[in-house]
Amino acid sequence: MKIGIIGSGNMGRALGVRLAAVGHDVMFGARRPEQSQAAVERVSGGAQAGSNDEAAAFGEVLVWTMREPDPAAVLANPALLDGKVVIEINNRDYANEARAGVWFEKAIAERLQDNAPAARVVKAFNTIAMESFDTTPEALRESSAQTFVAGGDGDAKAAVAKLAGDLGFQAVDVGSGPAAFRGVEALGDVIRIIMIDAGRGGRAHLSLNTLPEPNLQSVGAREASTYR
Incomplete structure (x- = not known):
């Protein structure tokens, strides 16, 4: 072509x-x-x-x-x-748009944190359909099931990660701040589009993997970048 x-x-x-x-x-x-x-x-x-x-x-x-x-x-x-x-x-300008979280309106978790400032809000489980909670932890671990986690309190996220592990999910820490909250919430929108509009159903799942090391030496080194 x-x-x-x-x-x-x-x-x-x-x-x-x-x-x-x-x-x-x-x-x-x-x-x-x-x-x-x-x-x-x-x-x-x-x-x-x-x-x-x-x-x-x-x-x-x-x-x-x-x-x-x-x-x-x-x-x-x-x-x-x-x-x-x-x-x-x-993608959007990372430094001035994505990292600042301006790419979407405030996430529900952000608004909850604003309204309950003494709480330690963690966003999690929003990419998981109900059906998956009716699945054994062993089966979920075997399928490398994950949930994406965002929040500003490390101890609170660790507690959520422990609960996720008990259920059979690996917790993927996306970070803190507006971009993390909005990013995780956006992943929930993405998986629902896949489940509903694309017809994949409630067992469709998003997960993070690490790709193999580059081994071809064909495309050259990355040009200098400010990661914008």
């Missing part, structure tokens, strides 16, 4: 290199020609370098790596997206 990479930074380079390695025809686009050319040099089987507009014209499928949602700010000819499959891969 012909793939156009719109923006050849860390993720654009990595995705394009790997898509080329598994047999796709890739053109890397960038605002700076040297950036797209540097990405091409990582591809042993050959790829093309060009501008973002050239990559958009080339690809049947486009990988949109720019946080900018207005095509007119990225492409001289935004109509190049018409009829194309466009894969948008971006």
